[in-house]
Amino acid sequence: MTTKAHMIFFFGTMASWIIIVLTIAFTVLINSILRKKRESTKQVPPPGPKGLPILGSLHLLGDLPHQDLYKLSQKYGPIMQIRLGLVPTIVVSSPEAAQLFLKTHDLVFASRPCTQATKYMNYRRKGIVFTEYGSYWRNIRKLCSLELLTNSKIETYRHMRKEEVGNLIEVLKGAADARKAVCLSEMVEKVVEDMMFRMIFGFKDGRFRFKPIITEMLELVGAFNVGDYVPFLAPFDVQRLVPRMKAASKKYDEFLEKIIEEHIEDGKEQHGKARDFIHLMLSLMESDSTKGVKFGKDNIKAIILDVLGAGLDTSANAVNWAFPELLRHPKVMKKVQEELRDIVGMDRMVEETDLPKLNYLNMVIKESMRLHPVAPLLVPHESIEETTINGYFIPKKSRVLVNVWTIGRDPNVWSEDAEKFNPDRFIDVDVDIHGRDFQLIPFGSGRRICPGMNLGLLVVQLVLAQLLHCFTWELPDGVNPRDLDMTEKFALTMSRASNLHCIPSYRLSL
Numbered sequence: 097m098t099t100k101a102h103m104i105f106f107f108g109t110m111a112s113w114i115i116i117v118l119t120i121a122f123t124v125l126i127n128s129i130l131r132k133k134r135e136s137t138k139q140v141p142p143p144g145p146k147g148l149p150i151l152g153s154l155h156l157l158g159d160l161p162h163q164d165l166y167k168l169s170q171k172y173g174p175i176m177q178i179r180l181g182l183v184p185t186i187v188v189s190s191p192e193a194a195q196l197f198l199k200t201h202d203l204v205f206a207s208r209p210c211t212q213a214t215k216y217m218n219y220r221r222k223g224i225v226f227t228e229y230g231s232y233w234r235n236i237r238k239l240c241s242l243e244l245l246t247n248s249k250i251e252t253y254r255h256m257r258k259e260e261v262g263n264l265i266e267v268l269k270g271a272a273d274a275r276k277a278v279c280l281s282e283m284v285e286k287v288v289e290d291m292m293f294r295m296i297f298g299f300k301d302g303r304f305r306f307k308p309i310i311t312e313m314l315e316l317v318g319a320f321n322v323g324d325y326v327p328f329l330a331p332f333d334v335q336r337l338v339p340r341m342k343a344a345s346k347k348y349d350e351f352l353e354k355i356i357e358e359h360i361e362d363g364k365e366q367h368g369k370a371r372d373f374i375h376l377m378l379s380l381m382e383s384d385s386t387k388g389v390k391f392g393k394d395n396i397k398a399i400i401l402d403v404l405g406a407g408l409d410t411s412a413n414a415v416n417w418a419f420p421e422l423l424r425h426p427k428v429m430k431k432v433q434e435e436l437r438d439i440v441g442m443d444r445m446v447e448e449t450d451l452p453k454l455n456y457l458n459m460v461i462k463e464s465m466r467l468h469p470v471a472p473l474l475v476p477h478e479s480i481e482e483t484t485i486n487g488y489f490i491p492k493k494s495r496v497l498v499n500v501w502t503i504g505r506d507p508n509v510w511s512e513d514a515e516k517f518n519p520d521r522f523i524d525v526d527v528d529i530h531g532r533d534f535q536l537i538p539f540g541s542g543r544r545i546c547p548g549m550n551l552g553l554l555v556v557q558l559v560l561a562q563l564l565h566c567f568t569w570e571l572p573d574g575v576n577p578r579d580l581d582m583t584e585k586f587a588l589t590m591s592r593a594s595n596l597h598c599i600p601s602y603r604l605s606l
Contacts, residue, residue: 139489142177142186144168150326152179157320160586162472165189166502175488181325183209185495189502191509191534194541196485197477197496198534202542205496207478211324213317216341223398224547225406226317229480235389240399240547243380244373250551253295254448257555260290261562265445268567272602277572280419280563281595285412288555292408296400297355298372306351310409311587312344313401318473318588352397373403405588406548410470411555413591417468418460418560420596421517423569423577428519432457433603436565442605446561448554457561459519461553462529465538466510467517470589472501474540500537501590509535529553567600 145168147153156178157164165187169176174190188194197205207229208214214226224240227233243249264287271278289307293300321337323330333339359374377396389395422429435456440446451457477496484490507514510521527533530549531541539546546552563569571577583593 139484140487141184142175142488142490143172144177144179144187145172147179150181152181152183152325154180154320154322154325160584161320162499162501162586162590163584165473165497165499166505169499169502175486177488177494180320180495181322182327183325183493183495184491185497186490188496188498190506191503193486194498194500194503194534194537197498198531198537198540198542198544201483201485204481204483204490205477205479206543207480208544209324209476209478209495211317212321212330212338213313213319213324213341216338217313217316217345218401219394219398221398222395223402225402225475228478229543232389236395236399237543237547239380239389244376244399244403245547245551247550249376250554253291256294257291257448257558260287260294261558262445263287263290264559265562265566268563268600269602272567272600275599277597277599279595279597281416281592284415284419284559285408287559288408288412288415291555292404294372296373296403298359298374306348306404307408307412309344309348310401310405311591312340313348314405314409314589315587316341316344318586348401349397352400353393356393356396373400403548406546407552407555409589409591410546411552411559413470413589414461414465414468414552414556415559415563416592416596417470418464418556419563420577420580420582420592421464421467422460422564423571423596423598424580425517426577428460428517429564429569432460432564433568436561440565442603444606445604446558446565448558451554451557451561454557454561456519457557457564459522461556461560462522462527462536463517463519465529466504466536467515468584468590469500469504469538471538471540472586472590473497473499474537475544475588477544498537498540503535503537506535566602566604568603569598569600571598 145153145156148155156168157180165176165178166189168178169187169189174188174193175196176187176189178185178187186197188197208221208226210221210228211226214221218226221227224233224236227236264283267283268278285307289305290300293306316337319335319337322334323332323337356374356378359378374396377399381391381396422432435454436446439453440450474497477498479490479492479494479496482490482492503509505514513521527536529536529538531537531539531545534541539549539552571580580596581592581594585591585593
């Protein structure tokens with residue numbers, strides 16, 4: 097190395113250390129000032145670990161942060177403050193606390209934090225899920241609620257869902273005839289992807305699989321990115337996440353741009369009726385529905401990603417958690433299949449009109465979502481102003497994580513068998529899953545409840561009901577169901593770490 101190079105390296109390294117030292121000193125000073133201010137004004141923060149300079153408590157979170165936060169909440173309580181980097185973060189871990197944050201003080205916590213992932217992968221937050229609270233979000237939410245995700249619009253695509261589930265059943269019948277094991281996890285993902293593709297794009301294209309991209313997007317959005325919590329480290333991208341964000345964004349942007357252009361050329365409507373989500377959104381660009389909102393192609397792309405992420409990954413994961421639980425509890429599976437036999441009969445497949453009558457199936461879904469919520473920490477909230485809750489001071493711009501994984505396993509709520517899969521706990525107990533009963537809020541609650549909740553639940557009910565009605569199931573190679581791997585894999589949504597392989601046997605007389 098030349099003398100000049102040595103000098104550049106030395107002064108560059110020295111400058112970096114100076115920045116780090118000054119930042120530590122600045123952080124300590126600011127924390128000291130804030131602590132003295134709180135003490136002088138009697139502002140009491142929620143209890144929690146002290147944390148390290150700069151990093152805060154980031155080092156306490158591993159591959160399964162919802163479980164790490166659960167352990168901390170056992171020590172510090174249901175309203176806990178941890179500092180993640182330089183960001184004050186409130187962790188909510190009980191139904192009563194969740195109600196305070198998501199209902200009583202809903203407006204204060206209605207915003208979303210800005211992160212590198214939402215900047216690079218959500219068209220600078222032009223969708224609905226990750227957008228900060230304000231007039232734009234209110235208008236887009238209204239648009240989605242009244243135009244895109246209404247029950248009548250969902251009903252429009254019933255025939256398509258029936259066709260796709262029928263295609264899945266035919267493939268499984270072939271496997272049943274051959275006594276062949278199938279990778280059920282991948283088949284569930286594929287049928288949900290095909291449903292979403294046809295609903296949004298008007299077609300399904302085997303050449304382009306969106307599921308891996310959506311999975312990576314949710315993994316990156318859910319990652320505890322040091323750059324989001326220690327802003328001065330963001331330019332260094334110490335975890336090398338930004339190149340992955342940009343690469344994934346480039347892939348789906350090229351695809352979405354092409355599809356939207358094809359829809360524009362094809363005409364916004366056919367025979368006076370929109371054929372799919374994109375046609376509908378293109379028609380809205382010119383309508384009075386979007387007055388006050390600058391609604392262009394990037395908005396359409398961002399909303400498509402939100403709908404795909406919320407509908408595709410969460411629905412597939414919900415089915416893929418429920419199914420192994422049923423295999424591990426054959427008496428429960430038998431009870432569901434007896435209900436299907438009695439209500440549907442053995443000479444036809446399940447119709448969507450049957451689903452509201454399948455009470456025990458819906459108990460199974462609730463129980464699976466209690467133990468295995470598809471978004472264990474929901475989507476993070478952010479406070480738009482300072483407030484006081486239960487005597488605890490919550491600063492403006494605090495991040496809020498609602499640990500529904502912890503709430504779902506709380507023995508004070510669900511009795512001592514909270515860790516056990518037992519759908520019978522819902523017999524004669526009316527627990528709402530749509531955000532009104534805070535002991536079970538897999539889709540969130542309040543203003544920021546998942547807008548695609550009804551569609552997602554419908555897909556889960558339909559796919560699970562059809563699989564259980566048409567087939568009996570066993571594991572290959574003499575595997576004991578109790579030995580199934582139930583290890584979790586964390587992202588914004590939570591999936592099983594391993595795929596499920598099993599052998600179907602056709603049971604209908606159809």
